[in-house]
Amino acid sequence: MATMTDRPKKPVRRRSFSGRDKVTLGFFIGIPTFLHVALVWFPAFATILLSFTYWTGIRIEDITWAGLDNYENIFFNTPVFWDALRVNVIWLFWFALIATPLGILLAYQIDREIRGHKFYQTAFYLPVVLSLAVIGVIWNFLLRPDGFVNGALGLPISEAVSFFGDDRYNIWVILTMASWRHIGYIMLLYLAGLKAVDMALREAASIDGATEWQTFRKVVFPAMQPVNIIVIVITIVESLRAFDLIYIIYGGSGGLPILGVLVFQNIAGEGASMKGAAYAVILFLLSIVPIIAYLRQQFREDVK
Amino acid sequence: MTATLEPVEQKLALQKRKNSQKIKDRFISVFIGFFALVWLFPILWTMYSSLRPYAEIRANGIFSFPKVLNLDNYVEAISRMELPTYFFNTALITLPSVFLILLLGSVMAFIVTRYSFKFNVAMLLLFTAGNLLPAQLVFIPVFKMYLAIGDLVGDRRILYDSPLGVILIHVAFQMGFATFVLSSYMKTIPKEISESAQIDGASVFTHFFRVMLPLLRPPLASLGVLMTTWIYNDFFWALVLMSTDKKRPITSALGRLQGEFVTDFNLLAAGAMIAALPTLIVFFILRKQFISGLTLGSTKG
Numbered sequence: 001m002a003t004m005t006d007r008p009k010k011p012v013r014r015r016s017f018s019g020r021d022k023v024t025l026g027f028f029i030g031i032p033t034f035l036h037v038a039l040v041w042f043p044a045f046a047t048i049l050l051s052f053t054y055w056t057g058i059r060i061e062d063i064t065w066a067g068l069d070n071y072e073n074i075f076f077n078t079p080v081f082w083d084a085l086r087v088n089v090i091w092l093f094w095f096a097l098i099a100t101p102l103g104i105l106l107a108y109q110i111d112r113e114i115r116g117h118k119f120y121q122t123a124f125y126l127p128v129v130l131s132l133a134v135i136g137v138i139w140n141f142l143l144r145p146d147g148f149v150n151g152a153l154g155l156p157i158s159e160a161v162s163f164f165g166d167d168r169y170n171i172w173v174i175l176t177m178a179s180w181r182h183i184g185y186i187m188l189l190y191l192a193g194l195k196a197v198d199m200a201l202r203e204a205a206s207i208d209g210a211t212e213w214q215t216f217r218k219v220v221f222p223a224m225q226p227v228n229i230i231v232i233v234i235t236i237v238e239s240l241r242a243f244d245l246i247y248i249i250y251g252g253s254g255g256l257p258i259l260g261v262l263v264f265q266n267i268a269g270e271g272a273s274m275k276g277a278a279y280a281v282i283l284f285l286l287s288i289v290p291i292i293a294y295l296r297q298q299f300r301e302d303v304k
Numbered sequence: 305m306t307a308t309l310e311p312v313e314q315k316l317a318l319q320k321r322k323n324s325q326k327i328k329d330r331f332i333s334v335f336i337g338f339f340a341l342v343w344l345f346p347i348l349w350t351m352y353s354s355l356r357p358y359a360e361i362r363a364n365g366i367f368s369f370p371k372v373l374n375l376d377n378y379v380e381a382i383s384r385m386e387l388p389t390y391f392f393n394t395a396l397i398t399l400p401s402v403f404l405i406l407l408l409g410s411v412m413a414f415i416v417t418r419y420s421f422k423f424n425v426a427m428l429l430l431f432t433a434g435n436l437l438p439a440q441l442v443f444i445p446v447f448k449m450y451l452a453i454g455d456l457v458g459d460r461r462i463l464y465d466s467p468l469g470v471i472l473i474h475v476a477f478q479m480g481f482a483t484f485v486l487s488s489y490m491k492t493i494p495k496e497i498s499e500s501a502q503i504d505g506a507s508v509f510t511h512f513f514r515v516m517l518p519l520l521r522p523p524l525a526s527l528g529v530l531m532t533t534w535i536y537n538d539f540f541w542a543l544v545l546m547s548t549d550k551k552r553p554i555t556s557a558l559g560r561l562q563g564e565f566v567t568d569f570n571l572l573a574a575g576a577m578i579a580a581l582p583t584l585i586v587f588f589i590l591r592k593q594f595i596s597g598l599t600l601g602s603t604k605g
Contacts, residue, residue, distance in 0.1 A: 018507070020507060021507055025419070028411045028512070031408065033427070035408070036476050037430075038449075039472060040437060041434055042445065043444070047441050047442065048441075109336055114329050114332055116333060120336050123344050124343055126343075129533060129594070130580050130583065130584075131536070133559055133579070136562070137562060137575075137576035141346075141349065141353060142346055142349060180343070180346070184343075192595070237436075243440075243540065244540065247543075248558075280440040284441045291436045299425065
């Protein structure tokens with residue numbers, strides 16, 4: 001945003017707008033703002049308020065104040081909440097420690113234009129284009145009792161491993177599926193970031209005798225600050241809000257407990273309880289720190 | 305810069321390092337190549353299976369040598385799963401959504417970057433932050449509002465269970481992202497262009513549609529491709545805001561079809577491949593726009 005600061009100090013001349021211009025401006029500002037506020041911010045605040053109430057969701061008059069009851073109910077009387085939180089935390093650690101670093105490593109190698117890098121690049125981000133619904137079908141094809149993996153293990157259908165049903169395997173299988181998409185996405189973001197890092201910086205470090213790892217850690221990685229924050233935000237937000245993949249596999253009930261699905265179970269349908277609203281608020285609060293960090297980075301210069 | 309006391313020795317050392325790097329690179333290339341094949345395998349396997357009749361796999365197992373490879377599953381999937389209906393539903397939601405997101409997003413970006421109102425930054429922050437809220441946080445009130453508006457106008461399905469409602473929520477949400485991306489692009493367009501338009505007496509309307517909009521073509525193309533894939537692939541909103549299956553887009557429908565066609569999995573594989581086809585086509589034809597779209601928000605400044 002160099003253009004913002006380089007601009008001469010003189011403010012844009014304030015002109016008096018003609019009547020027609022005023023109408024145009026009114027529409028230009030009014031329509032998008034109304035839509036956005038009415039369908040995003042207003043409902044978000046309403047959900048936060050509703051999470052402190054009892055309401056069967058039919059008549060506005062029936063809303064009664066509940067204080068912290070919904071939250072108490074979730075924290076102390078809903079063991080599945082803690083199960084789900086555990087899964088989300090494992091998901092987060094898996095993404096942060098395995099999937100995201102792998103994506104960065106791939107981006108780094110592909111950026112050096114090793115042989116075949118164009119093909120590799122395409123292969124890794126192909127899953128990013130696919131809908132999670134399609135991904136669900138594709139992996140089910142490999143993992144079903146009469147699918148490829150059980151076949152390759154030589155197990156007949158009667159002894160086949162139930163990869164989605166067995167608690168010992170399901171979380172790892174699902175994390176593999178999620179990583180299949182996440183790694184390509186991170187790689188793509190990082191590749192774009194690496195392209196922007198000045199080659200001369202790296203060459204200078206190399207001539208000064210820095211090893212590859214030192215160059216990456218001390219020169220390239222710090223230069224990638226903006227991308228790093230986005231990668232962190234995406235990693236945290238995707239781990240905490242994961243929903244689609246689990247829904248596609250288990251159809252919204254049972255299976256692997258995860259916060260996104262718990263919220264869905266409690267908010268969808270006519271008989272939604274406000275415990276669902278409390279769940280949604282918890283989901284929101286968990287991801288608020290990285291979001292604020294991201295907004296701060298993007299708006300630092302603007303606010304000045 | 306490299307002219308030190310022993311330039312020859314240094315050159316030799318550098319050469320040696322380059323050679324060992326070459327060998328290392330060959331290794332890395334082979335390793336990543338193997339990894340890439342593993343990556344593609346699930347898609348290739350599903351594609352291969354979709355070309356084989358299920359009866360043959362039942363009789364001889366999945367590793368049997370294929371006697372028949374044809375498109376029968378595809379033909380059958382299209383008719384039995386009523387895929388054309390679902391594709392039409394998808395188009396009915398995706399195209400207007402993307403059009404409105406781009407239009408309203410660029411209008412908003414135009415206002416916050418070209419006219420200095422006091423609340424410019426606050427507006428931009430409002431839109432960008434709004435885009436980051438979880439969908440689950442806004443769902444309950446949106447659902448109730450849709451029903452209430454429906455009761456008000458006497459048609460319960462004007463927003464709920466209708467493409468219009470899904471379009472509106474997509475537009476409201478993604479407009480924030482579009483505004484953010486387009487405004488950072490617009491800041492790189494010289495102010496002088498706008499100033500001369502204003503001196504020439506262009507109205508706000510002309511200034512936007514004739515002067516600014518044509519300059520926004522590159523980010524609009526990238527954003528358009530990205531939004532099309534996002535909305536095409538989304539199924540949360542269509543799932544919770546629609547109750548009639550026949551109105552749902554193809555990705556939401558795939559979930560139900562998975563249960564229904566559980567006994568004929570090769571048919572389902574063909575269905576999934578068909579559902580993936582439009583995004584794959586967009587991806588291979590507009591790869592440049594797709595990639596710059598995905599990285600739009602991240603390489604600002």
